[in-house]
Amino acid sequence: MSNTPHEAILDVRHLKKYFPIEKGFLRRVAGYVRAVDDVSFSVRKGQTMGLVGESGCGKTTTAWTIIRLHEATAGEVYFRVRDGEILDMAALEKGRLKEIRRYMGVVFQDPYASLNPRKTVLDIVADPLLNYGVKRGEREARVAELLTMVGLDPSTMPRYPHAFSGGQRQRIGIARALALSPSLLIADEPVSALDVSVQAQILNLLSDLRDKLGLSYLFIAHDLSVIQHICDRVAVMYMGSIVEEADTEVLFSQPAHPYTASLMAALPVPDPHKPWNPKLNGEVGKPSETGSGCVFAHRCPYADQICHDETPTLETKTTDTKDSHLVACHFADELQLDA
Amino acid sequence: MNTVNNSNRDWLIDIKDLHVKFSQDDETINAVNGVDIRVHKGEAVGIVGESGCGKTVTSYSMLNILPSNGEIVSGEVRYREDNGNVIDITRLNPRSREMRRLRGGEIAMIFQEPMASFSPVHTIRDQIAEGILLHQPPKDKRVREIIIEYLGMVGISNPERAIDAYPFQLSGGMRQRAMIAMALACNPKVLVADEPTTALDVTIQAQVLMLIKKMQQELGLALVLITHDLGVIAHMADFVYVMYLGRVVERGPVVKIFNSPKHPYTRDLIRSIPKLNTPEKRLATIQGNVPDASRLPSGCAFHPRCREIIGETCRRDQPVLEEVEADHFAGCFLYSTHEETEPNTGGTDSVEYPS
Numbered sequence: 214m215s216n217t218p219h220e221a222i223l224d225v226r227h228l229k230k231y232f233p234i235e236k237g238f239l240r241r242v243a244g245y246v247r248a249v250d251d252v253s254f255s256v257r258k259g260q261t262m263g264l265v266g267e268s269g270c271g272k273t274t275t276a277w278t279i280i281r282l283h284e285a286t287a288g289e290v291y292f293r294v295r296d297g298e299i300l301d302m303a304a305l306e307k308g309r310l311k312e313i314r315r316y317m318g319v320v321f322q323d324p325y326a327s328l329n330p331r332k333t334v335l336d337i338v339a340d341p342l343l344n345y346g347v348k349r350g351e352r353e354a355r356v357a358e359l360l361t362m363v364g365l366d367p368s369t370m371p372r373y374p375h376a377f378s379g380g381q382r383q384r385i386g387i388a389r390a391l392a393l394s395p396s397l398l399i400a401d402e403p404v405s406a407l408d409v410s411v412q413a414q415i416l417n418l419l420s421d422l423r424d425k426l427g428l429s430y431l432f433i434a435h436d437l438s439v440i441q442h443i444c445d446r447v448a449v450m451y452m453g454s455i456v457e458e459a460d461t462e463v464l465f466s467q468p469a470h471p472y473t474a475s476l477m478a479a480l481p482v483p484d485p486h487k488p489w490n491p492k493l494n495g496e497v498g499k500p501s502e503t504g505s506g507c508v509f510a511h512r513c514p515y516a517d518q519i520c521h522d523e524t525p526t527l528e529t530k531t532t533d534t535k536d537s538h539l540v541a542c543h544f545a546d547e548l549q550l551d552a
Numbered sequence: 553m554n555t556v557n558n559s560n561r562d563w564l565i566d567i568k569d570l571h572v573k574f575s576q577d578d579e580t581i582n583a584v585n586g587v588d589i590r591v592h593k594g595e596a597v598g599i600v601g602e603s604g605c606g607k608t609v610t611s612y613s614m615l616n617i618l619p620s621n622g623e624i625v626s627g628e629v630r631y632r633e634d635n636g637n638v639i640d641i642t643r644l645n646p647r648s649r650e651m652r653r654l655r656g657g658e659i660a661m662i663f664q665e666p667m668a669s670f671s672p673v674h675t676i677r678d679q680i681a682e683g684i685l686l687h688q689p690p691k692d693k694r695v696r697e698i699i700i701e702y703l704g705m706v707g708i709s710n711p712e713r714a715i716d717a718y719p720f721q722l723s724g725g726m727r728q729r730a731m732i733a734m735a736l737a738c739n740p741k742v743l744v745a746d747e748p749t750t751a752l753d754v755t756i757q758a759q760v761l762m763l764i765k766k767m768q769q770e771l772g773l774a775l776v777l778i779t780h781d782l783g784v785i786a787h788m789a790d791f792v793y794v795m796y797l798g799r800v801v802e803r804g805p806v807v808k809i810f811n812s813p814k815h816p817y818t819r820d821l822i823r824s825i826p827k828l829n830t831p832e833k834r835l836a837t838i839q840g841n842v843p844d845a846s847r848l849p850s851g852c853a854f855h856p857r858c859r860e861i862i863g864e865t866c867r868r869d870q871p872v873l874e875e876v877e878a879d880h881f882a883g884c885f886l887y888s889t890h891e892e893t894e895p896n897t898g899g900t901d902s903v904e905y906p907s
Contacts, residue, residue, distance in 0.1 A: 267753035378841040379603075408602040409780065410838035413824035417835055435754065442826035442835065465828060479758035481783035483825050485806050489787045491758030496723055 598789025
């Protein structure tokens with residue numbers, strides 16, 4: 214396990230998920246999409262780890278591979294169960310997996326698509342309880358408790374999802390994720406489908422729940438300002454790889470990877486006085502066409518020959534006083550990037 | 553940034569007291585309830601608000617493309633042509649020759665989802681050519697050359713190849729560029745963009761917004777930008793309209809809206825965005841949810857969520873837009889100049905523009 218000051222609840226090591234590209238009548242494998250390519254990070258107990266990146270960067274696939282909605286191509290996912298036992302999720306057999314999965318809750322992106330419209334709120338939130346054999350009498354009381362916890366009136370239990378607004382639906386989704394008292398909550402873009410004013414409510418709720426219940430979060434989002442607000446530590450992903458990882462404060466004040474800096478520059482800040490100078494040209498390449506070299510080289514304004522030839526590894530930035538700032542860039546110690 | 557809404561300048565679009573309703577399952581939804589918006593030549597107007605505030609319906613009214621269950625109940629959408637001729641778009645049949653001439657030819661639109669708004673079975677060339685042939689059939693040049701020129705102008709690399717592509721063969725960013733090329737190809741005076749970058753990644757969003765800004769300035773277009781994103785508004789708009797539940801609650805030059813927001817809704821909206829590099833760990837929120845548009849609250853529609861509610865007046869009466877400072881209006885009783893607010897009857901709250 215890592216030698217971090219906080220013990221890790223989840224430790225992902227060299228995780229890979231390749232999807233085969235099949236061609237022709239015989240479904241011959243013509244290549245692979247490297248959706249997640251050698252990703253390592255850990256989630257510390259009681260903290261929020263953020264994965265940020267643009268669409269197709271592999272952040273959702275990473276989460277799905279962790280909970281084994283996808284089977285990993287390679288790598289280990291160490292999860293610390295309540296009693297301190299550490300298990301490799303990626304290697305567990307099915308029966309044991311179900312037993313362990315109850316400690317991981319998942320909140321999905323789209324509160325309209327992730328709730329069954331034919332089920333009542335009671336049935337939706339009680340579903341995990343049913344699945345893990347909680348008795349009927351206890352289920353309703355637990356659902357009432359959960360709904361109160363997420364700020365909904367327990368009397369709304371017999372209603373159907375369509376009667377709720379987007380923000381309320383996401384609260385239902387959070388209640389369902391918390392039903393089995395997990396220790397890790399994986400939130401995949403939990404606020405991106407919500408209006409600004411409602412988004413703030415949900416972010417505050419997630420922070421409160423984390424502190425109150427002692428949860429740890431793996432928080433996936435594309436929005437840097439949301440990530441910065443809620444996360445303690447952040448990993449920036451690009452085309453299946455982590456290009457930079459640091460504590461939130463360090464990452465946002467001293468970004469060391471050119472991609473991180475370009476992402477920040479591209480974000481229009483809601484203040485007309487602040488300059489807005491997005492510089493990044495080009496588009497994200499095809500994940501099936503990654504060869505040697507840095508994944509970001511074709512768009513990077515600082516790229517040199519070495520960037521196209523050699524793949525940089527994620528290493529501690531030496532000029533940084535903190536040893537927890539990891540960057541995958543050949544010029545990480547030389548570049549002076551603006552936050 | 554241009555100098556802001558100078559009302560003496562020529563206006564191109566003038567919306568007055570627009571009311572739009574939708575009927576759905578025996579229910580009437582009042583989507584737009586008395587909106588006044590004025591768009592001047594070369595100006596970038598931003599309309600901002602959350603879902604259900606009526607911003608998209610307002611923009612559809614400008615092109616007379618409301619869905620079949622939508623209806624303009626009252627109000628005017630006037631368009632002023634180069635020769636000074638003023639046309640009320642609401643009085644035109646959506647399918648009439650006159651409306652078709654204006655739509656695309658004078659007022660063009662960019663939609664949110666470029667994949668859904670292009671036809672999947674026609675090439676980019678066919679779809680852009682349709683507009684050009686309808687609005688200004690070329691005399692000397694071939695249509696193909698014109699299209700390639702526009703595709704190049706919007707930054708599509710290798711336009712000679714892209715022109716024969718089908719929309720699904722282009723990336724999201726490139727599709728949105730092609731849509732901009734299509735909108736510009738008929739030399740419109742006004743470009744209406746409804747959430748043009750919401751479906752795009754942040755780095756691509758930045759590229760497309762920069763392109764829209766550049767095109768607007770180079771071609772001297774008026775831009776109507778509809779978005780929920782205050783960050784986009786801050787950097788793209790000269791003049792801002794903030795909408796809530798079918799009404800404009802505040803309007804003013806972009807700097808004033810962000811420096812000194814007057815309406816409690818605008819204030820809370822700006823406060824509730826997580827901002828980069830701010831120490832606060834708790835976000836300000838707006839209590840409750842946006843109410844259902846079919847069940848509008850009485851009085852000021854924002855009163856159930858308002859933190860600065862004054863009293864009974866807010867629950868009973870409809871505030872009108874009042875000038876709080878030069879060129880900056882807010883519809884809130886905090887700024888009411890009347891001692892006694894009169895019960896509002898529809899249509900009296902139209903706003904006088906200084907001229």
